[in-house]
Amino acid sequence: MIENTNTEPLYILLISVHGLIRGRDLELGRDADTGGQTKYVVELAKALAKQPNVGRVDLVTRRIIDTEVGPDYAELAEPLAENAQIVRIEAGPEGYIRKEELWDHLDSFADNLLTWLHRQPRLPDILHSHYADAGYVGVRLAHRTGLSLIHTGHSLGRDKCRRLLAMGLAMEDIELRYHMSRRIDAEEDTLTNADLVITSTRNEIEEQYELYDCYTPDKMAIIPPGTDLDMFHPPTSAGEDIAFAETLKMSLHEPHKPMILALSRPDERKNIVGLLEAYGGSPRLQQLANLVIIAGNREDIRELGEGPQGVLTELLLVADYYDLYGRVALPKHHSADDVADIYRLAATSGGVFVNPALTEPFGLTLLEAAASGLPLVATENGGPVDIIGNCSNGLLVDPLDKSAIAEALVTILENPKLWQEFSVNGLQNVARYYSWDAHAQAYLRTIRTLSQQGVPLPKTPPIVKTGRYQKLAIFTAIDNTLLGDNEGLAQFVNLIREKRKKLLFGIATGRRLDSALAIFKKYRIPMPDILITSFGTEIYYAPQLIADIAWTYHIDHLWTPQVLRRVIGKLPGLTLQAKSEQSRYKLSYHYDSNSAPSMEEILTLLRQQELSANCTLSSGQFLDFVPARASKGQALRYIAQQWHIPLERILATGGSGADEDMLRGNTLGVVVANRHCEELSILGDTEHVYFAEGSHAWGILEAIEHYDFFNR
Ligand SMILES: O=c1ccn([C@@H]2O[C@H](COP(=O)(O)OP(=O)(O)O[C@H]3O[C@H](CO)[C@@H](O)[C@H](O)[C@H]3O)[C@@H](O)[C@H]2O)c(=O)[nH]1
Numbered sequence: 001m002i003e004n005t006n007t008e009p010l011y012i013l014l015i016s017v018h019g020l021i022r023g024r025d026l027e028l029g030r031d032a033d034t035g036g037q038t039k040y041v042v043e044l045a046k047a048l049a050k051q052p053n054v055g056r057v058d059l060v061t062r063r064i065i066d067t068e069v070g071p072d073y074a075e076l077a078e079p080l081a082e083n084a085q086i087v088r089i090e091a092g093p094e095g096y097i098r099k100e101e102l103w104d105h106l107d108s109f110a111d112n113l114l115t116w117l118h119r120q121p122r123l124p125d126i127l128h129s130h131y132a133d134a135g136y137v138g139v140r141l142a143h144r145t146g147l148s149l150i151h152t153g154h155s156l157g158r159d160k161c162r163r164l165l166a167m168g169l170a171m172e173d174i175e176l177r178y179h180m181s182r183r184i185d186a187e188e189d190t191l192t193n194a195d196l197v198i199t200s201t202r203n204e205i206e207e208q209y210e211l212y213d214c215y216t217p218d219k220m221a222i223i224p225p226g227t228d229l230d231m232f233h234p235p236t237s238a239g240e241d242i243a244f245a246e247t248l249k250m251s252l253h254e255p256h257k258p259m260i261l262a263l264s265r266p267d268e269r270k271n272i273v274g275l276l277e278a279y280g281g282s283p284r285l286q287q288l289a290n291l292v293i294i295a296g297n298r299e300d301i302r303e304l305g306e307g308p309q310g311v312l313t314e315l316l317l318v319a320d321y322y323d324l325y326g327r328v329a330l331p332k333h334h335s336a337d338d339v340a341d342i343y344r345l346a347a348t349s350g351g352v353f354v355n356p357a358l359t360e361p362f363g364l365t366l367l368e369a370a371a372s373g374l375p376l377v378a379t380e381n382g383g384p385v386d387i388i389g390n391c392s393n394g395l396l397v398d399p400l401d402k403s404a405i406a407e408a409l410v411t412i413l414e415n416p417k418l419w420q421e422f423s424v425n426g427l428q429n430v431a432r433y434y435s436w437d438a439h440a441q442a443y444l445r446t447i448r449t450l451s452q453q454g455v456p457l458p459k460t461p462p463i464v465k466t467g468r469y470q471k472l473a474i475f476t477a478i479d480n481t482l483l484g485d486n487e488g489l490a491q492f493v494n495l496i497r498e499k500r501k502k503l504l505f506g507i508a509t510g511r512r513l514d515s516a517l518a519i520f521k522k523y524r525i526p527m528p529d530i531l532i533t534s535f536g537t538e539i540y541y542a543p544q545l546i547a548d549i550a551w552t553y554h555i556d557h558l559w560t561p562q563v564l565r566r567v568i569g570k571l572p573g574l575t576l577q578a579k580s581e582q583s584r585y586k587l588s589y590h591y592d593s594n595s596a597p598s599m600e601e602i603l604t605l606l607r608q609q610e611l612s613a614n615c616t617l618s619s620g621q622f623l624d625f626v627p628a629r630a631s632k633g634q635a636l637r638y639i640a641q642q643w644h645i646p647l648e649r650i651l652a653t654g655g656s657g658a659d660e661d662m663l664r665g666n667t668l669g670v671v672v673a674n675r676h677c678e679e680l681s682i683l684g685d686t687e688h689v690y691f692a693e694g695s696h697a698w699g700i701l702e703a704i705e706h707y708d709f710f711n712r
Pocket residue numbers: 028029030034035036037039040154155263264265294295296297336339360361362363364365366368383
């Protein structure tokens with residue numbers, strides 16, 4: 001493992017899971033998941049790769065094999081620039097699915113990405129996740145490798161949710177459509193575990209990240225993105241012949257009039273319908289200018305995803321209601337090359353760019369419009385506050401106030417002097433404040449210390465075993481899984497004895513080592529080869545029961561048990577378990593569900609106190625806190641990596657909440673029938689998790705059949 005020294009060029013890993021990402025002709029706006037972030041990460045990878053002290057940049061995304069989206073996205077590796085490539089990792093179904101449907105596949109993504117990383121000459125120096133889904137992956141990778149994690153949110157669930165509620169959507173609809181709680185949970189977890197958050201604006205820190213339980217402005221750095229000033233520039237000549245003008249003429253009775261231009265993905269958050277209503281409600285505005293709405297590409301609205309389909313249908317209905325035919329254009333198609341032309345067409349016409357979003361975390365389109373010489377009208381919620389603050393090139397409005405939107409547009413359109421002032425300011429200041437080269441330099445200055453702080457885990461196993469490197473393993477919890485039915489246990493024990501030569505037998509228990517050993521003795525269970533005890537905080541190797549010290553050192557990261565005891569100690573319904581159940585890396589409580597706070601409330605409290613600990617409720621009555629890097633699943637993955645056992649050849653069995661992360665991802669998971677009522681239900685749709693009919697050890701035996709385990 002080559003440690004990063006001052007001279008070694010940096011190896012940076014960017015993770016951006018969703019959307020359609022490739023090196024050329026990004027299909028921006030094609031769907032709700034392919035837009036600013038996909039452009040941002042490609043530009044960032046290229047800008048970083050150009051820097052002298054960067055040796056390698058990998059932009060990792062999900063591999064998509066789907067005739068609907070073309071073969072590029074199935075390429076496992078795609079050169080992006082010198083020293084930069086796009087790497088595609090398989091996870092979940094082969095086809096292209098919405099980002100909201102990715103949650104149950106991200107553990108596999110993390111497992112497969114780590115397998116890929118261990119095949120590289122060396123691990124990256126830094127991990128940088130983009131958006132909640134990549135944050136979920138980044139946290140798991142950081143815990144398993146010891147590398148530092150940077151995060152950039154691009155768009156934040158709490159902010160989006162707040163604005164959609166303000167627009168009148170019901171919480172259950174938001175939850176149903178956007179799986180908002182899983183997204184926000186992942187964002188909170190990422191903010192708790194990231195070493196640094198890179199934002200594009202101060203507004204994001206003060207107005208958007210501030211909504212989170214884990215709010216740590218002191219570990220946030222503002223590094224605004226850039227824009228491509230070669231691509232986006234003012235019209236070269238008044239009569240510039242732009243092909244797209246023909247497209248617009250088909251919809252506009254007076255195509256020479258100034259253009260109000262809106263350009264965004266057709267997402268509810270972009271509030272395009274609100275803009276159309278503002279235009280429809282203002283005869284003066286309709287007299288002054290046409291409205292051109294570029295909202296992705298489409299063939300048949302009826303085939304779009306629910307979100308985009310709703311937005312576009314609503315646009316057609318509103319345009320019809322106000323009878324805006326001839327004054328509003330809603331082009332079905334535009335190419336990546338058309339976008340810069342469209343901005344220039346609007347500038348040539350003396351028009352205005354408008355971003356009416358309910359909230360706009362940053363707003364790359366505002367940079368593009370400014371670089372094209374267009375004055376701006378933009379939402380006062382989010383990045384536009386900083387952009388227009390820096391560039392003095394437009395007006396901010398309340399996106400829910402339609403007359404304010406119309407008024408701002410009229411003000412600029414009726415005042416050529418103001419138009420000119422905003423146009424010139426925008427041109428000058430976008431070049432001054434927003435450049436990818438400046439971004440990359442600031443980025444490297446900011447991460448320099450972090451890239452040396454990570455303490456990667458050793459790659460070689462801590463103990464040289466007697467050559468027993470098996471390619472099959474079973475890890476099982478003890479209580480209510482291995483134990484509970486003596487006949488089932490006896491059958492399982494016989495099977496283990498019979499297959500012992502082919503198999504690593506492990507346990508993963510919340511019990512301490514002494515308590516687990518007593519169980520083996522009492523029930524005459526053969527000594528396992530590997531023991532994960534105390535909820536993954538300790539690992540022992542039989543027969544000498546040698547503790548894995550590297551693991552202990554690894555999980556010690558940010559563990560502050562005294563602070564944790566003080567914070568948790570004040571809560572009702574929680575009483576410390578017996579001293580015999582406590583350990584240096586495990587705080588165990590009895591949980592009284594009648595009086596104790598909910599798990600959600602406890603997690604919120606931990607995040608507010610910036611305590612990065614894992615907290616699990618088992619069988620509805622035992623509440624355990626361990627370091628963030630410790631859990632049954634993380635310990636199991638560490639062992640699998642050390643002993644070169646593919647996760648796909650590990651049968652992991654459980655029945656309570658503490659078993660969840662060892663059942664997720666690429667292991668062969670099995671949930672025994674007598675599991676605690678609601679714990680593990682979230683795994684219902686997760687691939688490689690088998691819900692057994694049989695309870696206790698019978699469930700394990702059943703799963704061995706189900707997976708044809710010994711013939712794998
Ligand atoms: O039909 C379309 C729609 C969009 N775009 C392009 O897609 C990008 C859209 O980026 P942005 O306006 O920033 O919006 P989002 O796609 O929503 O991007 C998210 O991520 C960006 C990068 O962090 C942030 O700037 C945004 O606030 C955040 O919502 C721009 O380059 C547009 O030119 C098209 O080319 N065609």
